[in-house]
Amino acid sequence: MNDSFYPAYKAGELDPHARQFITAIAAADLPALAKLTPQLARERNIVKPFSSKPLSVGSIHEIHIDGPFGEIPLRIYTPSGEGPFPALIYLHGGGWVVGELDDYDGVCSVLCHNSDHVVVSVGYQLSPEARFPIALEEGYAVLEWLVDQAETINSSSEHIAVGGDSAGATMATVITMMAREREGPSVNFQLLICPATNLSDTTTLSYKQFGFGLWVPEELMQWYTSHYLENPEEVTNPYVSPLLADDLSDLPPAFIVIAEFDILRDEGEAYGKRLQEAGVSVGMKIYPGQIHDFVIFGKVMPKAEEALADCCRALKDVGGKLGK
Numbered sequence: 431m432n433d434s435f436y437p438a439y440k441a442g443e444l445d446p447h448a449r450q451f452i453t454a455i456a457a458a459d460l461p462a463l464a465k466l467t468p469q470l471a472r473e474r475n476i477v478k479p480f481s482s483k484p485l486s487v488g489s490i491h492e493i494h495i496d497g498p499f500g501e502i503p504l505r506i507y508t509p510s511g512e513g514p515f516p517a518l519i520y521l522h523g524g525g526w527v528v529g530e531l532d533d534y535d536g537v538c539s540v541l542c543h544n545s546d547h548v549v550v551s552v553g554y555q556l557s558p559e560a561r562f563p564i565a566l567e568e569g570y571a572v573l574e575w576l577v578d579q580a581e582t583i584n585s586s587s588e589h590i591a592v593g594g595d596s597a598g599a600t601m602a603t604v605i606t607m608m609a610r611e612r613e614g615p616s617v618n619f620q621l622l623i624c625p626a627t628n629l630s631d632t633t634t635l636s637y638k639q640f641g642f643g644l645w646v647p648e649e650l651m652q653w654y655t656s657h658y659l660e661n662p663e664e665v666t667n668p669y670v671s672p673l674l675a676d677d678l679s680d681l682p683p684a685f686i687v688i689a690e691f692d693i694l695r696d697e698g699e700a701y702g703k704r705l706q707e708a709g710v711s712v713g714m715k716i717y718p719g720q721i722h723d724f725v726i727f728g729k730v731m732p733k734a735e736e737a738l739a740d741c742c743r744a745l746k747d748v749g750g751k752l753g754k
Contacts, residue, residue: 447733619748
């Protein structure tokens with residue numbers, strides 16, 4: 431890698447902490463994830479060492495619930511205090527192929543501590559062992575379980591948000607669509623951190639600007655997609671690419687985190703605008719100089735703290751007006 435990686439352009443420059451992070455990864459000479467098997471990619475996942483430092487919460491406990499494809503592990507973060515608290519179902523990123531509950535202890539504890547939400551982190555099954563739509567159906571099953579069992583975790587069935595980062599953000603917004611179309615549980619808010627909203631389009635400007643190099647290049651997006659989908663034609667299914675949905679009305683308010691130097695930037699912005707056009711209240715904030723999913727790398731990305739603080743404020747403001 432050299433200084434021409436993610437070059438400065440008229441609109442801005444790469445954050446120096448992001449450059450340092452990517453430079454360190456390059457110096458480690460790690461194989462590109464897209465060259466590995468899913469199992470090796472999971473073993474070499476770098477999220478946990480760089481994730482946000484966990485904050486103290488009232489309690490953390492793990493349970494397993496019955497799902498449509500077997501048991502679903504949940505890690506539940508409960509704030510200090512009496513409650514009942516509003517709840518956030520959190521779906522982690524990793525392109526549907528990598529990621530585990532341990533990687534997100536920092537992020538989930540920060541969201542719990544600073545937003546006073548019970549955070550339910552979902553250990554959904556990964557692809558290619560469990561391809562689309564298995565993870566989605568498991569996420570939806572957690573929503574149904576939470577509505578039924580909210581009191582058992584000191585939460586409220588009337589105040590439920592869904593959220594996640596990257597692929598998890600995609601799943602979160604799709605789950606709100608599923609709830610609407612199935613006349614299922616009511617979701618009050620959606621928190622979308624660097625979502626992938628159109629896996630069928632690799633021609634956006636952000637793909638052209640950032641679809642190379644080490645950090646979530648186009649090659650890796652194609653690798654994720656090939657493992658996630660059994661049939662390539664599913665890429666245009668709105669439950670895979672929610673930007674392609676015909677109708678985005680009657681969905682809950684949203685806050686969308688957009689990273690400027692992200693291959694998914696343009697589709698994230700486009701999704702936010704489509705939600706707004708459909709009458710959904712949307713807060714959308716672009717973080718200058720940041721790379722994809724910077725929010726989860728709090729130990730090395732100082733702007734992650736700011737973004738998580740914004741997310742927590744947005745969770746407290748169910749109107750989702752932050753960033754407008």
